Amino acid sequence: MPHSYLHGETAADIAASIERAVRLEHVLPGDRLPSVRDAGELLGVSRNTVAAAYGRLRDAGLLIGGPGRGGMRIARVHPFEGRALELPSGACDLASGNIDSAFLPRLEHVLTDVDLRSSGYDAESDDPGFVALLRERLGFEGLDTRHLCLLSGALDAIERALRTHIRPGAYVLVEDPGFPPLFDLLRSLGARLKPMPMDGEGPTVEGVAAELRGGGAAAVILTPRAQNPMGVDISPARARALTTLFADHPDMLVILDDHWGPLSEHSLAMLPPRHGRWLFIRSVSKFLGPDFRLAIALGDEVTIDRIRRQHALGPRWVSRLLQRMAGALWQSPETEQQMEKARFAYRERRKAFLATLAEHDIPAMGTSGVHIWVPVRREAELVQAMLGLGWALQAGEPFRIDSPPAVRIGLANLTVDSARKAAQDLAQCLTGPRRFLS
Template identity: 80%
Template structure:
């Protein structure tokens, strides 16, 4: 391909020219950039200048890869997560991956109980009351809470842990299908992703064992309500995985328990007793995404490195937010809303899966708010469903090696509308043009 879009004499200008080309569609995901040497000759600058430009672009997620044979490539960015979808009038959004906001506790109910005063630069970074609450709640679940810190979301914690402990080019095991923003984050850090095949009980142990023997540096797991499949790691599967991790104490084990207290089953997969590990629980799903607060637990070295990195930038998560999160988490009204959410999501999933089962259509959705349906032609199914008034998500962004499927979110449904959506999906899959695999 032509690299005429490359321009600039400094690393900043060269990086800006690539970013501009991405925005204008002059380069596409997967397109390769010239090598550092070739780009330097093309632009008349040193290799170090080009390498610095490429490093900038990789740090912000625009480039993936490294200086080896594969070279640097434009990353595949998935904007659908966390961004409002532009849907046709009257279409029901089952694609965005949001939660049902009616189950989030209103902030007004606790404001009179929260100290809203500002504190100075010399105050403790972590609210002592929230620290005590975390130790009580997460300790009750069997987690080691001796070393913790608060960060701005689960991906923030994972990024800081990976930056502190992984070298570019390291192998990271990820769930397949899995979470696209995690894929993009890891690729932006120069990691090479190795997909772990899954069923509804989590990653398959034999496959994980083989991948660990292949030299993995880290593993990222979702123990409950996995996105997009709804997988829930069972006690038996957790034991099998724990035995494998015990054989590889040098591997960083990351557990992203994003569903947390909304889960119907207790936490089966606990971090290893020895070695490097990180356990993250965001408050986004049960208190609200706008708090941008997550709890990070881990071994002493991992938490120390995350804390040091955090102190160099944001320094601390807003203490006002910490105090509000603590008051909401302790509120009996929040407990009532979480119980209602668990029941509602369970009812919606059961209604949707029940209809598909009647039609003989295989689907996954053991927990959480997502249903994963294997199909043959994802885009055709999505288009057919949109014609019936349902916006669903094609599975391509979630997949590395796993076969085609579609993801359907339950957040904007009732049990009745879930049955209606399932009937329409069955019609699409059972009509004259079949889309099932």
């Protein structure tokens, strides 16, 4: 009997039966669920009951799709960002979200200048020299550095802020397409995702306004520069418009994840609000190295105080050895040279890739950072076609909530010449007989 795994008379029971079927592999990623109407008739319940069950699973990331032609399908399990991908021998990895490690500064150049003595439990929580450096560098960018704390990465900062601010079932505005680990984190906290549609200047004003009109948004999370996966900065005009919208919602926590930081080619256009609840995060992962697991969080006094209190119950502090090493690297002339090389290399790879696509009239996003986003018609088929040509791309599905199909291309493992070649092969796939272009 088709769909015999479906059971229950309530939304909770129906959702549980589907979760059980996924766990026991009675249904597989990509399998389509019956329509709301068909499932209701099969179970003898109302369409609203089935829709509520499907909605729960979609919010939890177990289902994708919607009520339209494609229907609801079992979500695929995607590798966490940064996890090593299993690629065929000889394939060039354009799928992972990594940076080019050739541009990371070398720690041995500054170790002799770092105080490597370990401190005790009674030492001051943060290294005074590192905190002074942060206040100088971030203050120069126009940021309010009065209230500051150090955490183990951007997602750590976001999680701690949200745990103090939202309850299960709360709505959080997120970029669509956006960052899959963030989606997973929010769902693990019981949050309900409200997607903000994106264009070349950031979240659209109309889309954000529509979500805010619905009311009830507890937080909004934005990427001011080098947004992953689209590779765009929030423009000055868009920043002004969004700031005006947020001013009418002073109780909403505004989170800015500036992960690209000093590698950016443009200054920050989107700054935290002057009043209300806010958090600004600057991770050192992209310019000093992911293994530092270190992020700087600025915010209003209440938000930072709550994060500090929560952090003190567990880790208590971020390693002061790491702080001193990060401070020495950040101030090193070699680091600035490496960052300048990275800006130039990423810019030239990006220009070469986009220019080649433009020669074939293929639209793409990617004006900042290390990713390019190309709208397509059929993601999976295109990924397979490119893999046959030696290029491993990332299907856009894990990055999308309601946004249309696309693929993400990472620039870390390309040169200018290979960027042109990859774009040429992509153009052939998109404009050839099978036409994967959106």
